[in-house]
Amino acid sequence: MVDKMKFGVLIRAHQAEVHERPIPELGDNEVLIKQEACNICTTDYGQWMGLREHQPYPMAGGHEVSGIVVKKGKNVRKDLYIGDRVAYMHYFCGECDACRSGYTSDCINNPGFPKWPDGYYGFFGFADYNVKDAKLLIKMNKDLPPEQAGFLEPVSTVIQGAKRIKIIPGETVVVVGAGTMGLINAQVARLYGGRVIITEMMERKIEKARKLGFEDVINISKEDPAKKVKELTNGKGADVIIMAVGNSKANQQALDMLKKLRGKILFFAAGFPIPELKISSNDIHYRKMELIGTYNADIDSFFDAAEYLNKRLINVQPLIEESFPLEYIQKAFEIASIPGNYRVSVKL
Numbered sequence: 001m002v003d004k005m006k007f008g009v010l011i012r013a014h015q016a017e018v019h020e021r022p023i024p025e026l027g028d029n030e031v032l033i034k035q036e037a038c039n040i041c042t043t044d045y046g047q048w049m050g051l052r053e054h055q056p057y058p059m060a061g062g063h064e065v066s067g068i069v070v071k072k073g074k075n076v077r078k079d080l081y082i083g084d085r086v087a088y089m090h091y092f093c094g095e096c097d098a099c100r101s102g103y104t105s106d107c108i109n110n111p112g113f114p115k116w117p118d119g120y121y122g123f124f125g126f127a128d129y130n131v132k133d134a135k136l137l138i139k140m141n142k143d144l145p146p147e148q149a150g151f152l153e154p155v156s157t158v159i160q161g162a163k164r165i166k167i168i169p170g171e172t173v174v175v176v177g178a179g180t181m182g183l184i185n186a187q188v189a190r191l192y193g194g195r196v197i198i199t200e201m202m203e204r205k206i207e208k209a210r211k212l213g214f215e216d217v218i219n220i221s222k223e224d225p226a227k228k229v230k231e232l233t234n235g236k237g238a239d240v241i242i243m244a245v246g247n248s249k250a251n252q253q254a255l256d257m258l259k260k261l262r263g264k265i266l267f268f269a270a271g272f273p274i275p276e277l278k279i280s281s282n283d284i285h286y287r288k289m290e291l292i293g294t295y296n297a298d299i300d301s302f303f304d305a306a307e308y309l310n311k312r313l314i315n316v317q318p319l320i321e322e323s324f325p326l327e328y329i330q331k332a333f334e335i336a337s338i339p340g341n342y343r344v345s346v347k348l
């Protein structure tokens, strides 16, 4: 049996390396996983680019992971088998009031980026082996490629948002931005029965949206999105707007294309510098608007995400830009941080 794990770690901005450490001892409620793929999220490449200085180094990050169960602690549930493919939920303790109410993303015991005794931070997503708490694992289909199974976490955050904004079948949902998260949002909104319109300015992202079957994609570098959305909705405007980008200009466009009464806007993405939203509370009041935030995902949305991915109700294959073996982690981060690129996957 192997006793060492190899993992990708950010030493400082613009520098990712592969290190080695002993595999931690397996606890009674834990599982040893042979990790297969970990996709590079904005949280990861943002730090690589030096844009997330609140995240410490050395960061053994990565959280969009899938792998195979190779060993079980003695208290691990029976229906988790050696050889099962799994992906991970975010950490939750399962004991606090938030967890016991189902709001696992509000867990008060979430360590954020934990610091381990050997000095590393993070959850070792870019590692060939890892030890995980069994309750955080969700089974993924054996025939789902590992890099697609790694989409469990991003898809779950999108589902959480869709539940919060309460999409009603037939509503016009405008998704602002056709990056990875925008196109997952668009697919989930379509699955919830929304009639989806996408706004985007980059040509290659517009093409990608079309490839995923979205016909109404507005190129905002050529057309006024508010005017075009009104045209596509008989002058009414959008019922729902999902902001998959975070900037002041996009916020203004959203306000301009929202229908007059009972419009809903979901703020799915954060933005840096901090975006502004110029609206008076009287407008929100008289127009009966709903402005809703969403961040992270609770346990129910993780289970929904596994269903959607396992049943191929959501197609994430086109959202994988490229795949690199762990030795090329530095290169993988370089490619991941090129604007306009979709998810880069690290093969473990």
Ligand SMILES: [Zn+2]
Pocket: 041, 042, 043, 063, 064, 153, 154
């Ligand atoms: Zn992520």
Ligand SMILES: [Zn+2]
Pocket: 092, 093, 094, 095, 096, 097, 098, 099, 100, 106, 107, 108, 109, 110
């Ligand atoms: Zn908790």
